[in-house]
Amino acid sequence: xxxxxxxxxxxxxxxxxxxxxxxxxxxxxxxxxxxxxxxxxxxxxxxxxxxxxxxxxxxxxxxxxxxxxxxxxxxxxxxxxxxxxxxxxxxxxxxxxxxxxxxxx
Amino acid sequence: xxxxxxxxxxxxxxxxxxxxxxxxxxxxxxxxxxxxxxxxxxxxxxxxxxxxxxxxxxxxxxxxxxxxxxxxxxxxxxxxxxxxxxxxxxxxxxxxxxxxxxxxx
DNA sequence: CCAGACTGCAACCCTTAGGTTGCATTCGTC
DNA sequence: GACGAATGCAACCTAAGGGTTGCAGTCTGG
Numbered sequence: 001x002x003x004x005x006x007x008x009x010x011x012x013x014x015x016x017x018x019x020x021x022x023x024x025x026x027x028x029x030x031x032x033x034x035x036x037x038x039x040x041x042x043x044x045x046x047x048x049x050x051x052x053x054x055x056x057x058x059x060x061x062x063x064x065x066x067x068x069x070x071x072x073x074x075x076x077x078x079x080x081x082x083x084x085x086x087x088x089x090x091x092x093x094x095x096x097x098x099x100x101x102x103x104x105x
Numbered sequence: 106x107x108x109x110x111x112x113x114x115x116x117x118x119x120x121x122x123x124x125x126x127x128x129x130x131x132x133x134x135x136x137x138x139x140x141x142x143x144x145x146x147x148x149x150x151x152x153x154x155x156x157x158x159x160x161x162x163x164x165x166x167x168x169x170x171x172x173x174x175x176x177x178x179x180x181x182x183x184x185x186x187x188x189x190x191x192x193x194x195x196x197x198x199x200x201x202x203x204x205x206x207x208x209x210x
Numbered sequence: 211c212c213a214g215a216c217t218g219c220a221a222c223c224c225t226t227a228g229g230t231t232g233c234a235t236t237c238g239t240c
Numbered sequence: 241g242a243c244g245a246a247t248g249c250a251a252c253c254t255a256a257g258g259g260t261t262g263c264a265g266t267c268t269g270g
Contacts, residue, residue, distance in 0.1 A: 077190075
């Protein structure tokens with residue numbers, strides 16, 4: 001079972017505030033300050049969340065003038081989904097095998 | 106964006122020890138006590154993790170004699186993967202749209 | 211029926227994670 | 241070149257999460 005760098009991604013996705021940030025970024029790229037205007041948390045809190053998201057490759061920073069805007073990397077979500085799907089399928093397959101054995105096939 | 110009950114699942118999947126438990130359960134159903142024999146944590150710690158995993162539907166308890174064995178629900182993993190995939194695709198689509206607009210198509 | 215094993219509950223410890231405020235710094239824009 | 245807006249850094253607070261130990265309860269299996 002290669003979980004590899006997968007767990008930190010899930011940890012990053014396991015926070016409501018970060019999903020709010022991702023959702024807000026879905027409306028278009030935005031800086032930490034801009035996001036702070038739309039979400040009920042401070043700019044610094046958002047900066048920390050963005051750091052976490054960037055760490056696991058869910059978001060990328062883009063300098064625009066004196067701002068640092070962030071963009072969601074959708075492919076990382078898709079990639080993570082595929083890896084999770086593979087694991088889920090693996091478990092289904094394994095359980096099916098166990099079931100067959102139990103039923104004496 | 107309907108994240109619904111998705112976030113707690115990711116939170117549950119964002120812990121290495123819980124993946125160890127899931128991996129161990131992949132070898133076959135097992136009780137908290139049995140798992141404690143294979144993993145470097147106490148039975149009670151494992152019991153807590155199992156409670157979390159059960160809470161989000163990743164695992165189900167099965168009484169066998171005086172034991173309570175746990176089984177991985179692979180379909181929940183697959184289901185979560187599909188929902189994540191859908192979100193990732195949505196983002197890709199949206200970014201593509203933004204890109205087209207930016208390029209003046 | 212009784213001993214032993216397994217589960218369940220509770221209290222407690224410690225670290226981390228999410229959040230805040232405040233200040234320093236950088237870097238465009240005018 | 242200076243002002244202002246934005247970022248970055250640091251200290252701090254609090255709650256929650258992962259872990260432990262200990263004990264009570266329950267229930268099977270011989």
